[in-house]
Amino acid sequence: xxxxxxxxxxxxxxxxxxxxxxxxxxxxxxxxxxxxxxxxxxxxxxxxxxxxxxxxxxxxxxxxxxxxxxxxxxxxxxxxxxxxxxxxxxxxxxxxxxxxxxxxxxxxxxxxxxxxxxxxxxxxxxxxxxxxxxxxxxxxxxxxxxxxxxxxxxxxxxxxxxxxxxxxxxxxxxxxxxxxxxxxxxxxxxxxxxxxxxxxxxxxxxxxxxxxxxxxxxxxxxxxxxxxxxxxxxxxxxxxxxxxxxxxxxxxxxxxxxxxxxxxxxxxxxxxxxxxxxxxxxxxxxxxxxxxxxxxxxxxxxxxxxxxxxxxxxxxxxxxxxxxxxxxxxxxxxxxxxx
Numbered sequence: 001x002x003x004x005x006x007x008x009x010x011x012x013x014x015x016x017x018x019x020x021x022x023x024x025x026x027x028x029x030x031x032x033x034x035x036x037x038x039x040x041x042x043x044x045x046x047x048x049x050x051x052x053x054x055x056x057x058x059x060x061x062x063x064x065x066x067x068x069x070x071x072x073x074x075x076x077x078x079x080x081x082x083x084x085x086x087x088x089x090x091x092x093x094x095x096x097x098x099x100x101x102x103x104x105x106x107x108x109x110x111x112x113x114x115x116x117x118x119x120x121x122x123x124x125x126x127x128x129x130x131x132x133x134x135x136x137x138x139x140x141x142x143x144x145x146x147x148x149x150x151x152x153x154x155x156x157x158x159x160x161x162x163x164x165x166x167x168x169x170x171x172x173x174x175x176x177x178x179x180x181x182x183x184x185x186x187x188x189x190x191x192x193x194x195x196x197x198x199x200x201x202x203x204x205x206x207x208x209x210x211x212x213x214x215x216x217x218x219x220x221x222x223x224x225x226x227x228x229x230x231x232x233x234x235x236x237x238x239x240x241x242x243x244x245x246x247x248x249x250x251x252x253x254x255x256x257x258x259x260x261x262x263x264x265x266x267x268x269x270x271x272x273x274x275x276x277x278x279x280x281x282x283x284x285x286x287x288x289x290x291x292x293x294x295x296x297x298x299x300x301x302x303x304x305x306x307x308x309x310x311x312x313x314x315x316x317x318x319x320x321x322x323x324x325x326x327x328x329x330x331x332x333x334x335x336x337x338x339x
Contacts, residue, residue, distance in 0.1 A: 001034065003044060003045065003047075004040050005048050006056065007051055018051060027318065045069065045333060046070070046329055072110055073111045078101075084172040114267050115132055135321075136321035139314065139318070142227075142313075163182075163190050165178055165193070168195055169195065177288065190215075191218070191221070237253040239253075255314075278305055278308025
């Protein structure tokens with residue numbers, strides 16, 4: 001069995017969760033003994049697409065005409081994770097929903113990162129078999145290192161209890177709430193790691209105003225290549241995103257044994273996050289602010305949720321993901337996959 005794992009526009013989306021999941025799954029498959037190619041001009045038995053652009057659409061159609069199996073990986077589930085992302089994204093959301101449904105319906109089956117994403121796709125009327133495959137976490141890469149933590153804290157000038165987050169700087173990620181929490185807790189340092197698009201691509205006047213007036217205790221160093229070491233520089237992850245299919249940052253931070261405060265969303269509960277055991281969950285700026293105070297003062301609580309988060313990361317380690325994908329590929333190849 002040979003699988004073509006294909007990601008369109010790989011360089012253009014190099015800083016996205018799509019690319020991270022794609023790269024990690026490729027390594028996991030190779031470790032599981034699956035023959036993997038990236039070039040769709042080579043011979044293969046299964047085409048596994050990680051995006052839905054025009055080139056991917058062409059390859060999907062051609063593979064189906066040649067009688068090959070095609071899997072599409074639903075990293076996006078439509079307007080749920082598109083709205084409040086980029087300029088005109090809300091206006092384009094209905095068209096985006098229709099296109100994704102059409103694209104996904106052309107495949108033999110769909111892989112998606114979470115139970116919540118699967119249920120959402122089924123609610124949109126998709127009839128194809130849908131399998132849940134966690135994006136996984138490379139625990140060897142995301143391993144805490146005290147020396148790197150010290151180096152990065154010095155690099156960013158962090159001297160106090162530090163709250164961090166990561167992701168593209170767009171409203172959907174909860175960046176405005178993050179800024180407001182930073183304003184309410186001037187005794188803490190705050191860091192947001194992530195790329196800020198120019199205003200042509202992300203035209204949200206309120207967000208840009210808040211960014212220009214952000215408090216002095218919040219720094220935004222942009223996209224950082226050494227993600228594990230940068231995250232280790234923080235003491236706690238605040239992740240106020242309004243919608244994700246899974247949320248790679250959560251597993252990455254959990255693997256580093258960082259305590260987590262996140263918005264109470266069904267996809268996180270489906271992933272295994274439980275308030276008070278491996279995270280704290282809230283819905284409002286007031287909730288987040290109080291939970292950060294609580295965790296900064298209560299060492300035992302901080303240790304408990306950090307330990308629980310690390311256990312969740314271990315359950316999503318890449319070794320298991322490779323074997324899961326291998327088994328699913330066999331089922332797809334022999335028409336045995338059921339939703």
